[in-house]
Amino acid sequence: xxxxxxxxxxxxxxxDQQPLTGYDLTKAFDHEIGEFWQAQHSQIYPxxxxxxxxxxxxxxITISGEKLEKKLYHTTPTGQAVLTTWITAGTPELxxxxxxxxxxxxxxxxxxxxxxxxxLLEQLQLHVDxxxxxxxxxxxxxxxxxxxxxxxxxxxxxxxxxxxxxYYVTWLKQTLAALPK
Amino acid sequence: xxxxxxxxxxxxxxxDQQPLTGYDLTKAFDHEIGEFWQAQHSQIYPxxxxxxxxxxxxxxITISGEKLEKKLYHTTPTGQAVLTTWITAGTPELxxxxxxxxxxxxxxxxxxxxxxxxxLLEQLQLHVDxxxxxxxxxxxxxxxxxxxxxxxxxxxxxxxxxxxxxYYVTWLKQTLAALPK
DNA sequence: GTAAAACATGTAACTTATTACATGTTTTAA
DNA sequence: TTAAAACATGTAATAAGTTACATGTTTTAC
Numbered sequence: 001x002x003x004x005x006x007x008x009x010x011x012x013x014x015x016d017q018q019p020l021t022g023y024d025l026t027k028a029f030d031h032e033i034g035e036f037w038q039a040q041h042s043q044i045y046p047x048x049x050x051x052x053x054x055x056x057x058x059x060x061i062t063i064s065g066e067k068l069e070k071k072l073y074h075t076t077p078t079g080q081a082v083l084t085t086w087i088t089a090g091t092p093e094l095x096x097x098x099x100x101x102x103x104x105x106x107x108x109x110x111x112x113x114x115x116x117x118x119x120l121l122e123q124l125q126l127h128v129d130x131x132x133x134x135x136x137x138x139x140x141x142x143x144x145x146x147x148x149x150x151x152x153x154x155x156x157x158x159x160x161x162x163x164x165x166x167y168y169v170t171w172l173k174q175t176l177a178a179l180p181k
Numbered sequence: 182x183x184x185x186x187x188x189x190x191x192x193x194x195x196x197d198q199q200p201l202t203g204y205d206l207t208k209a210f211d212h213e214i215g216e217f218w219q220a221q222h223s224q225i226y227p228x229x230x231x232x233x234x235x236x237x238x239x240x241x242i243t244i245s246g247e248k249l250e251k252k253l254y255h256t257t258p259t260g261q262a263v264l265t266t267w268i269t270a271g272t273p274e275l276x277x278x279x280x281x282x283x284x285x286x287x288x289x290x291x292x293x294x295x296x297x298x299x300x301l302l303e304q305l306q307l308h309v310d311x312x313x314x315x316x317x318x319x320x321x322x323x324x325x326x327x328x329x330x331x332x333x334x335x336x337x338x339x340x341x342x343x344x345x346x347x348y349y350v351t352w353l354k355q356t357l358a359a360l361p362k
Numbered sequence: 363g364t365a366a367a368a369c370a371t372g373t374a375a376c377t378t379a380t381t382a383c384a385t386g387t388t389t390t391a392a
Numbered sequence: 393t394t395a396a397a398a399c400a401t402g403t404a405a406t407a408a409g410t411t412a413c414a415t416g417t418t419t420t421a422c
Contacts, residue, residue: 007378010284013284013287023398023399033284036277036279037279039379040380041401045403046403064388064400066388070400070401087288088296091285091300091303091304094282095279095280095281096216097216097276098187098276099217099276100187100274103187103191104272105338106194106213106217106335107194107198107264107334108333108334108337109334115268115269126275149291152291152292153287153290156283156286156287156289156356157284157286160352163348164348167348171341221410226372226373245417246419247418249370250370251369251370364422366421367418368417368418368419368420369418370415374411374412375410375413376411376412377408377410378410379406379409380405381404382403382405384403384404385400386401387398388398388400389397390395391394392393392396
């Protein structure tokens with residue numbers, strides 16, 4: 001049976017690496033994690049509550065400045081076991097993509113459609129930008145072989161995301177080049 | 182502002198190509214469309230109702246056999262205009278992927294983790310199978326240059342999906358090969 | 363002939379995800 | 393000094409998506 005509520009495992013995984021606040025978790029979804037999963041703080045805070053109720057995580061309160069309370073969450077041994085089970089279990093279902101642009105293309109019936117070049121060029125720009133942005137991050141976050149080895153999973157997914165964007169760019173260029181003059 | 186309720190446009194696009202029933206639409210999401218968008222019949226039937234209420238589509242009833250009623254939907258001129266507007270508008274937001282496997286990888290901290298080879302090999306098999314399946318479909322559905330030109334969008338997205346799977350396969354193989362002995 | 367699979371259409375309940383509402387603190391830069 | 397940005401945490405309302413419930417017909421293969 002397919003595991004559901006993946007968000008709980010992602011949060012568990014992040015908290016297992018280091019204690020974090022709900023705010024920190026929210027930010028994590030803006031960067032590398034966000035390439036492969038998205039969540040807003042309105043989903044994260046209630047999920048933290050549920051994970052704590054289940055005994056998978058706990059928190060301690062720290063004070064920032066005069067009175068701003070931060071809840072630093074971390075995993076419990078139970079939570080760590082649940083996380084390991086999730087990672088170790090197979091992942092036999094390929095999560096399907098949602099790509100609005102590709103769908104628009106689907107409804108373009110001929111390669112002579114005058115809208116095609118413009119549509120493809122817009123996406124080309126977007127994916128080139130994204131690839132460059134990710135490459136800059138890779139260079140910043142993982143400048144050395146050592147840093148890559150120390151956070152191997154993180155390095156892998158960044159590298160995967162870049163490759164994916166590069167494939168998209170290649171495909172767009174190729175498709176543009178194949179259009180009739 | 183980002184366009185929402187993409188499903189309505191996809192249905193509109195499919196119905197604009199040829200009249201279809203809700204059942205036909207459901208099946209369409211099992212094949213090529215399903216590579217880029219998913220929907221169950223429980224989402225499709227209510228959406229058809231709404232689209233008809235808005236005057237974007239209409240239907241006529243045909244009888245199959247003795248008494249089985251089929252509702253064949255097709256677009257109205259209003260619906261066609263709405264569809265064109267959607268396609269012509271830019272698509273500046275890259276729809277983000279959700280990939281559970283990649284997230285699991287993220288939580289693998291070192292390249293010596295004994296679970297890694299197994300995890301990567303499972304995905305390799307899945308993506309090889311998928312690529313092969315898609316390639317078989319491409320060969321069946323688009324055997325000639327002529328057939329490719331006649332349904333250009335459909336051809337493009339199938340080809341894109343294959344390339345995407347192939348990139349995934351390449352990346353997995355490369356990652357496997359780079360693991361320490 | 364008959365059973366299974368495919369065809370066909372819908373609703374209900376529930377889960378997941380997004381956007382909006384709501385409030386307050388701390389840090390940074392002008 | 394003060395305004396803006398960032399930090400920080402929550403809930404409410406809505407939208408989107410999945411699973412389950414519910415029913416009946418037609419075709420295909422045995």
